[in-house]
Amino acid sequence: MKLAIVGVTGMVGQEMLKVLAEMSLPITELIPVASKNSAGTKILFGGQEHTVVDLEEALNMKPDVALFSAGGDISLEWAPKFAANGCRVIDNSSAFRMDDDKKLIIPEINGDDLTENDFIIANPNCSTVQMLIALAPLHKLYTIKRVVVSTYQSISGTGAKAVKQMENERLGIKGEMVYPYAIDQNVLPHCDDFLENGYTKEEMKLVNETHKILDPNIGVTATAVRVPVQGGHSEAINVSFERDFDLAFIRKAYHNNPAIHLQDNPETNTYPMPLFAKGRNEVFIGRLRRDESQENTLNMWVVADNLRKGAATNSVQIVQKMIEKKIIKIGTF
Numbered sequence: 185m186k187l188a189i190v191g192v193t194g195m196v197g198q199e200m201l202k203v204l205a206e207m208s209l210p211i212t213e214l215i216p217v218a219s220k221n222s223a224g225t226k227i228l229f230g231g232q233e234h235t236v237v238d239l240e241e242a243l244n245m246k247p248d249v250a251l252f253s254a255g256g257d258i259s260l261e262w263a264p265k266f267a268a269n270g271c272r273v274i275d276n277s278s279a280f281r282m283d284d285d286k287k288l289i290i291p292e293i294n295g296d297d298l299t300e301n302d303f304i305i306a307n308p309n310c311s312t313v314q315m316l317i318a319l320a321p322l323h324k325l326y327t328i329k330r331v332v333v334s335t336y337q338s339i340s341g342t343g344a345k346a347v348k349q350m351e352n353e354r355l356g357i358k359g360e361m362v363y364p365y366a367i368d369q370n371v372l373p374h375c376d377d378f379l380e381n382g383y384t385k386e387e388m389k390l391v392n393e394t395h396k397i398l399d400p401n402i403g404v405t406a407t408a409v410r411v412p413v414q415g416g417h418s419e420a421i422n423v424s425f426e427r428d429f430d431l432a433f434i435r436k437a438y439h440n441n442p443a444i445h446l447q448d449n450p451e452t453n454t455y456p457m458p459l460f461a462k463g464r465n466e467v468f469i470g471r472l473r474r475d476e477s478q479e480n481t482l483n484m485w486v487v488a489d490n491l492r493k494g495a496a497t498n499s500v501q502i503v504q505k506m507i508e509k510k511i512i513k514i515g516t517f
C-alpha cells in the first residue's frame with residue numbers, strides 16, 4: 185500500500201507517522217507531503233529517510249491512500265484530484281464532514297458503513313470524536329435525549345503556530361499571535377470562528393457531527409473553550425437519557441471497551457487528565473456521577489490526546505477498517 189501523508193510536517197502529520205509505525209500498517213511506500221517550502225527536506229520513518237514532496241508531485245506518484253491534514257482549503261482543492269486517481273482519501277479537515285455524499289467515520293461507531301464507493305472519507309472534529317466514543321455505548325443502552333458539553337481544548341488543536349505563541353509568551357518574546365489574546369495564564373471562550381447564531385464553529389461541529397454520526401434526535405449544546413495546555417482536550421459532559429441508568433453497569437461497559445480507559449476513583453484522586461492521555465489512543469473517562477438536579481442524567485469528565493484519537497489515530501483506524509473490509513485490498517498493489 186502506497187500511503188501519502190499530506191501535512192506531514194505539521195502537528196497532526198507528525199503524530200500520524202508515530203501511529204502508523206505503532207500500528208504496523210502494510211505500507212510499501214511512504215509519500216510525505218507538505219508545502220513547497222518543505223519539499224526536498226527529509227523525514228524519518230521506519231528507520232529510513234524519506235524526501236518530502238509537494239502536492240503536485242505526490243499526485244503524480246499515485247498513492248493508494250492519502251491522509252490529509254493540511255487545512256480545509258488544501259483538502260477542498262486536492263482531495264478530489266487524489267480521489268479521481270483512485271486514491272482513498274481520509275480527510276482530517278472540516279471541508280467535507282457535512283457533505284451528504286461523504287461519510288463521517290469513527291470506526292468503533294459507524295466504521296461498518298464504509299463501502300467500495302467511498303473515496304473521500306471525513307475524520308470528525310477532535311472534540312466530537314472523544315465525546316462520541318464516550319456517549320455511543322450509552323446511547324445504545326439508555327437512548328440519549330440531550331447533551332450539554334463544555335470543552336477545555338489544548339492549543340495543539342490550533343496547530344504549530346499556537347504552540348509557538350504560548351512558548352513566546354512564557355519566554356517574554358513578542359511574536360506572531362494566532363489567538364486574539366494571550367493564551368498563557370488565560371482561558372479563551374473561543375475555539376474557531378464565531379457564527380451569526382453566537383456560537384463558534386467548533387461548538388456547532390459538536391452539534392452537527394453528533395447528529396450525523398450518532399442520532400439527529402439528540403439535543404446537543406456546547407461551549408468550547410481554549411486553555412493553556414499544550415496537548416489533550418478535556419470535556420465536562422452532562423447527558424440525559426430517556427430511561428434511568430445503572431452507574432455500575434456503565435462502569436463495567438466502559439471497563440470492557442478497548443477504546444476507553446476508565447479512571448474513576450475519587451478515594452485515590454483517580455480521574456482523567458491530559459497528563460495521562462498524552463500519546464495514548466484511548467479516550468479517558470472518569471468523574472462519573474448522577475446529576476442530582478435532574479432525573480436520568482449523568483455527569484462525566486472525558487479526556488483524550490486530541491492529536492491521537494481526535495485526528496491521527498482515528499484516521500489510521502479508518503484505513504485499518506477499510507483494509508479489514510477489503511475496500512483497500514492489500515497485496516494487489
Ligand SMILES: NC(=O)C1=CN([C@@H]2O[C@H](COP(=O)(O)OP(=O)(O)OC[C@H]3O[C@@H](n4cnc5c(N)ncnc54)[C@H](OP(=O)(O)O)[C@@H]3O)[C@@H](O)[C@H]2O)C=CC1
Pocket residue numbers: 190191192193194195196197217218219220221222223238239252253254255256258276277278307308309310311340341342343344345490491494495
Ligand atoms: N480532526 C481534527 O479535529 C483535527 C484536524 N486537524 C486538521 O489538520 C490540519 C493541520 O493541523 P496541524 O497539523 O495542527 O497544523 P500545522 O499548522 O501544525 O501543520 C500544517 C501542515 O500543513 C502543511 N501545508 C500547509 N500548506 C500546504 C500546502 N500548500 N501544500 C501542502 N501542505 C501544506 C504544512 O506544511 P509546511 O510545514 O510545509 O508548511 C504542515 O505540514 C488542520 O488545519 C485541520 O484541518 C487538526 C487537528 C485536529
Ligand SMILES: N[C@@H](CC(=O)OP(=O)(O)O)C(=O)O
Pocket residue numbers: 276277278308309310337338340341342375376386389490
Ligand atoms: N478545532 C480543533 C482542531 C481542528 O483543526 O478542528 P477541525 O478539523 O474541526 O477544524 C481544535 O481547535 O482543537
